[in-house]
Amino acid sequence: MENKEYAREYTLMELMAATMAREFCDYETAFVGIGPPLIAAMTARLTHAPNMTIAVEGGAIGSSPRRLLTCIADTTIDERAYSCLPMWRLFGDQQRGFFDVGLIGAAQIDKYGNLNTTALGGYPRAQVRVAGSGGGNDIGSSVGRLLIMMKQEKRRFVERVDYLTTPGFLAGGDSRKKAGLTGGGPAAVITDMGVFRFDAVTGEMYLDKCHPGITPEQVKENLSWTLKMPAEVGETEPPTREQAEIMHTLDPFGLYLGNGRQKMADPQEGFEFYMQVLEQSYSMMKPLWR
Amino acid sequence: MIPRYLSVHDSILIGLGQVEKFEIAYNWGGIWGSDAVYRRALEKGIPRPIEIEEYSNLSVGMRFLAASLGVSFMPVKSLLGSDIPRYNSRIKIVDDPYTGEPVALVPAAQPDVAFIHVQRCDEMGNAQILGHLGDDDSLARAARHVVITTEEIVPTEEIRRLPNLTCIPYYCVDAVVKVPFASHGRGCSYYYAMDVPFGIQVGNAWATEDGFKRWAEEWIFGVEDWEGYCRKVGWERLLRLAQAEQRYQKFGEVR
Numbered sequence: 001m002e003n004k005e006y007a008r009e010y011t012l013m014e015l016m017a018a019t020m021a022r023e024f025c026d027y028e029t030a031f032v033g034i035g036p037p038l039i040a041a042m043t044a045r046l047t048h049a050p051n052m053t054i055a056v057e058g059g060a061i062g063s064s065p066r067r068l069l070t071c072i073a074d075t076t077i078d079e080r081a082y083s084c085l086p087m088w089r090l091f092g093d094q095q096r097g098f099f100d101v102g103l104i105g106a107a108q109i110d111k112y113g114n115l116n117t118t119a120l121g122g123y124p125r126a127q128v129r130v131a132g133s134g135g136g137n138d139i140g141s142s143v144g145r146l147l148i149m150m151k152q153e154k155r156r157f158v159e160r161v162d163y164l165t166t167p168g169f170l171a172g173g174d175s176r177k178k179a180g181l182t183g184g185g186p187a188a189v190i191t192d193m194g195v196f197r198f199d200a201v202t203g204e205m206y207l208d209k210c211h212p213g214i215t216p217e218q219v220k221e222n223l224s225w226t227l228k229m230p231a232e233v234g235e236t237e238p239p240t241r242e243q244a245e246i247m248h249t250l251d252p253f254g255l256y257l258g259n260g261r262q263k264m265a266d267p268q269e270g271f272e273f274y275m276q277v278l279e280q281s282y283s284m285m286k287p288l289w290r
Numbered sequence: 291m292i293p294r295y296l297s298v299h300d301s302i303l304i305g306l307g308q309v310e311k312f313e314i315a316y317n318w319g320g321i322w323g324s325d326a327v328y329r330r331a332l333e334k335g336i337p338r339p340i341e342i343e344e345y346s347n348l349s350v351g352m353r354f355l356a357a358s359l360g361v362s363f364m365p366v367k368s369l370l371g372s373d374i375p376r377y378n379s380r381i382k383i384v385d386d387p388y389t390g391e392p393v394a395l396v397p398a399a400q401p402d403v404a405f406i407h408v409q410r411c412d413e414m415g416n417a418q419i420l421g422h423l424g425d426d427d428s429l430a431r432a433a434r435h436v437v438i439t440t441e442e443i444v445p446t447e448e449i450r451r452l453p454n455l456t457c458i459p460y461y462c463v464d465a466v467v468k469v470p471f472a473s474h475g476r477g478c479s480y481y482y483a484m485d486v487p488f489g490i491q492v493g494n495a496w497a498t499e500d501g502f503k504r505w506a507e508e509w510i511f512g513v514e515d516w517e518g519y520c521r522k523v524g525w526e527r528l529l530r531l532a533q534a535e536q537r538y539q540k541f542g543e544v545r
Contacts, residue, residue: 059422075477078421088351129332132316137346141368164373179371180392270487278534
């Protein structure tokens with residue numbers, strides 16, 4: 001894209017989503033989790049990757065909804081989909097190698113890109129219990145390349161995850177291959193501070209880019225191992241105007257990118273607000289799919 | 291209890307102390323927020339300690355598929371190298387006898403009884419699911435007994451019009467019960483949208499143990515039957531959720 005016009009204003013979440021959107025290529029088949037990951041993938045699909053297909057864990061492939069997805073097994077995922085499959089069949093297709101790229105979040109990550117979405121501080125009795133694998137382990141095991149979106153915090157970026165839910169490069173080197181895993185492993189981690197990638201030989205994470213206004217030193221302070229980084233760390237590109245406009249249309253009521261969820265929680269006004277969202281989304285989002 | 295993932299219905303049983311052990315892939319809170327009942331059970335053993343046996347989504351599906359085929363396990367290329375088999379001795383990592391590569395074996399799951407909610411079913415038990423179907427086709431064949439709850443009971447002639455939609459044939463089914471709006475809270479494709487504000491409020495109510503007890507008193511023990519529940523939610527609200535869903539997708543129509 002030549003002569004890029006950048007958005008004048010954007011939130012940190014929008015910067016993360018726009019940066020993640022750039023990780024997807026046209027004609028790819030992608031496995032994506034709900035929430036900000038889906039906003040990122042849809043933004044890619046509706047800008048530079050019009051022939052990309054998005055599948056969600058609930059079993060739907062190629063949904064083109066005119067409303068925001070709220071759950072991996074929401075009724076929305078079926079809307080104008082190419083196909084709805086039994087879940088084992090969809091995950092089986094992924095194991096077979098039909099999926100180029102996957103995007104998921106995590107509660108904790110280590111320097112080899114292994115993810116923890118199960119438990120912090122002990123197992124099975126945990127200090128903090130989180131969701132569990134879901135499809136995370138399956139996607140991390142066999143997808144072509146894995147993208148990860150998460151919050152940058154010292155206790156989340158650790159030397160070794162408390163519980164290894166989803167395999168990254170395991171102990172580094174060729175340990176992933178030796179374990180019998182078929183997918184390519186993690187390719188990028190995007191946080192609220194920057195972009196990380198992985199060494200092709202050792203499998204160790206390094207800092208690739210910082211978001212505008214963030215220094216590599218600040219990133220190091222929010223991470224608990226000695227981080228490798230190239231001599232020069234680049235800066236993340238801001239969202240383009242087109243990307244920002246698409247994101248606002250995908251989530252016009254700020255359910256993920258703003259305070260829409262809080263408004264829905266209101267015992268008096270919440271339901272009317274929700275009905276208003278479903279009333280108005282159709283005409284707002286319909287033009288996106290032309 | 292062997293749900294693929296734990297959602298509000300399963301957490302209610304946990305909160306009421308009715309669950310000893312569950313075998314799952316994950317607990318979903320999603321837009322409803324973190325499920326405090328599940329967290330209290332696993333972090334603090336409230337209301338009772340619970341045993342947990344964890345898998346991934348593919349492996350849960352393969353466990354039902356194995357039982358549906360009458361075999362005792364299925365192989366998967368997931369789980370390898372992770373902590374999931376380390377803490378779950380029922381998963382076996384073996385060398386594939388044909389390739390020599392590592393492969394994970396997951397045991398068949400055969401529930402005593404499965405409750406499956408569908409959009410349309412006839413009186414014989416031929417059940418049709420519209421939209422995503424989880425692994426319900428395998429589950430219906432894996433369980434010893436199957437109870438179908440359905441939005442609508444339709445004539446067999448209607449089922450015969452689109453037989454490909456019948457993912458559960460009558461011979462798997464023990465009983466059919468008409469329960470409209472049975473998925474309220476969550477949605478039902480082509481029938482009604484998810485009630486997101488209701489879900490967020492449920493999540494907030496469950497934040498404390500006392501809050502959960504009060505919620506159960508009000509929403510479970512405080513209503514006499516399903517109709518009572520629907521009246522409490524409000525028929526108008528339910529119909530508006532149906533209208534909202536059908537603005538986007540309605541069976542047999544392009545929207």
